[in-house]
Amino acid sequence: MSAGRPPFLPGLWAPHPRMTSQTRARPRQRACSTGRPGRLQRHLSGEFDQLRDFPIFESNFVQVTRLGEVANKVTMGVAASSPALELPDLLLLAGPTKENGRLQLFGLFPLQFVQLFVHDESRWQLKVKFRTGRAFYLQLRAPPETRDREFGQWVRLLYRLRFHSAQGAVPFTQEYSALEDCDDDEEDEEELELEEPPALDTRLDPQTSVLWGL
Amino acid sequence: MTYAYLFKYIIIGDTGVGKSCLLLQFTDKRFQPVHDLTIGVEFGARMVNIDGKQIKLQIWDTAGQESFRSITRSYYRGAAGALLVYDITRRETFNHLTSWLEDARQHSSSNMVIMLIGNKSDLESRRDVKREEGEAFAREHGLIFMETSAKTACNVEEAFINTAKEIYRKIQQGLFDVHNEANGIKIGPQQCISTSVGSSTSQRNSREVGSNSGCC
Numbered sequence: 001m002s003a004g005r006p007p008f009l010p011g012l013w014a015p016h017p018r019m020t021s022q023t024r025a026r027p028r029q030r031a032c033s034t035g036r037p038g039r040l041q042r043h044l045s046g047e048f049d050q051l052r053d054f055p056i057f058e059s060n061f062v063q064v065t066r067l068g069e070v071a072n073k074v075t076m077g078v079a080a081s082s083p084a085l086e087l088p089d090l091l092l093l094a095g096p097t098k099e100n101g102r103l104q105l106f107g108l109f110p111l112q113f114v115q116l117f118v119h120d121e122s123r124w125q126l127k128v129k130f131r132t133g134r135a136f137y138l139q140l141r142a143p144p145e146t147r148d149r150e151f152g153q154w155v156r157l158l159y160r161l162r163f164h165s166a167q168g169a170v171p172f173t174q175e176y177s178a179l180e181d182c183d184d185d186e187e188d189e190e191e192l193e194l195e196e197p198p199a200l201d202t203r204l205d206p207q208t209s210v211l212w213g214l
Numbered sequence: 215m216t217y218a219y220l221f222k223y224i225i226i227g228d229t230g231v232g233k234s235c236l237l238l239q240f241t242d243k244r245f246q247p248v249h250d251l252t253i254g255v256e257f258g259a260r261m262v263n264i265d266g267k268q269i270k271l272q273i274w275d276t277a278g279q280e281s282f283r284s285i286t287r288s289y290y291r292g293a294a295g296a297l298l299v300y301d302i303t304r305r306e307t308f309n310h311l312t313s314w315l316e317d318a319r320q321h322s323s324s325n326m327v328i329m330l331i332g333n334k335s336d337l338e339s340r341r342d343v344k345r346e347e348g349e350a351f352a353r354e355h356g357l358i359f360m361e362t363s364a365k366t367a368c369n370v371e372e373a374f375i376n377t378a379k380e381i382y383r384k385i386q387q388g389l390f391d392v393h394n395e396a397n398g399i400k401i402g403p404q405q406c407i408s409t410s411v412g413s414s415t416s417q418r419n420s421r422e423v424g425s426n427s428g429c430c
């Protein structure tokens with residue numbers, strides 16, 4: 001197990017040498033939205049004392065190029081560093097080690113320095129963009145019967161985060177296209193067309209695992 | 215893979231001193247001259263062998279830039295070891311050590327072992343901080359000191375492993391309560407640890423090294 005640098009960070013796309021390219025593998029443990037701890041949460045519980053109590057919403061993805069070519073597996077989660085928070089404040093990225101395929105946490109990034117976008121809804125793809133300009137694309141890896149629902153949870157989360165970061169400047173409409181990334185270098189936040197605040201309860205409720213009302 | 219102990223390390227210091235490069239050299243044995251700015255915390259891990267015990271080093275590579283500092287310092291807690299890094303070619307990174315040290319001491323266990331690292335020792339012609347100054351700072355503040363080069367790998371192994379040796383020594387002396395997770399030490403998942411080395415990976419990772427190879 002190792003890695004000083006996550007696989008998705010350098011350049012446009014460069015798989016980490018210690019990450020596997022097991023792109024044909026079946027989807028495994030899915031997001032913890034059902035209340036069952038996901039793989040990432042279990043990994044943190046084992047070795048990361050400081051992070052183990054964080055409420056986490058996570059899913060398995062494959063990293064893809066902008067054009068959709070598939071590369072390595074990535075598990076992405078969002079977590080709240082305090083139960084008092086109404087929304088998650090951290091992004092967690094993990095992937096299998098080259099040696100034994102076990103999940104390894106690669107990075108923990110404050111969400112204030114990360115932007116999430118819907119890249120291609122029809123392919124269940126998200127775009128993750130750091131404030132430094134680095135970006136990569138992730139395609140949800142989930143069973144067909146639950147994939148749409150799970151992707152929808154990410155989309156809702158993404159809207160919540162956007163709405164939160166906009167600090168109520170303008171309400172929003174749940175129009176997926178509004179979040180699509182138009183240009184890598186543009187300030188996408190300003191492109192949101194917002195209409196009406198969500199009626200859903202955004203209170204954190206880890207007891208019932210209904211995280212952030214997703 | 216089983217291990218007797220897991221030690222949490224943090225790597226701290228000014229931006230651009232080579233923290234991520236040190237980690238990459240230690241975990242992957244390679245050097246990447248151009249690195250993106252670290253945001254938040256990035257992680258690495260490696261098994262080492264100390265006194266016949268397999269020990270997993272869980273390394274938290276923190277962002278050095280001032281704007282991330284208030285966020286990353288919250289992750290110092292529970293570290294057993296810290297690598298405090300400066301760049302021997304940039305005097306200001308040495309001047310900021312006191313501030314980093316204060317942060318580290320304030321947010322972590324008093325028993326934490328701190329290794330002061332003067333990195334980029336391959337750039338001797340551009341040296342701006344004398345080795346003796348690093349030694350004096352370390353002596354004054356009770357730190358271990360080494361000069362390293364993440365580029366040539368000089369002393370990189372030694373820096374990480376000597377820190378682990380010191381932590382292990384403190385455990386044996388009873389200075390670290392291994393059952394208190396706030397000390398940054400976890401007992402491995404298996405009670406019975408074999409002293410033999412298993413896979414080739416762990417053989418590579420388990421080399422005993424001398425206290426100073428003298429390459430720098």
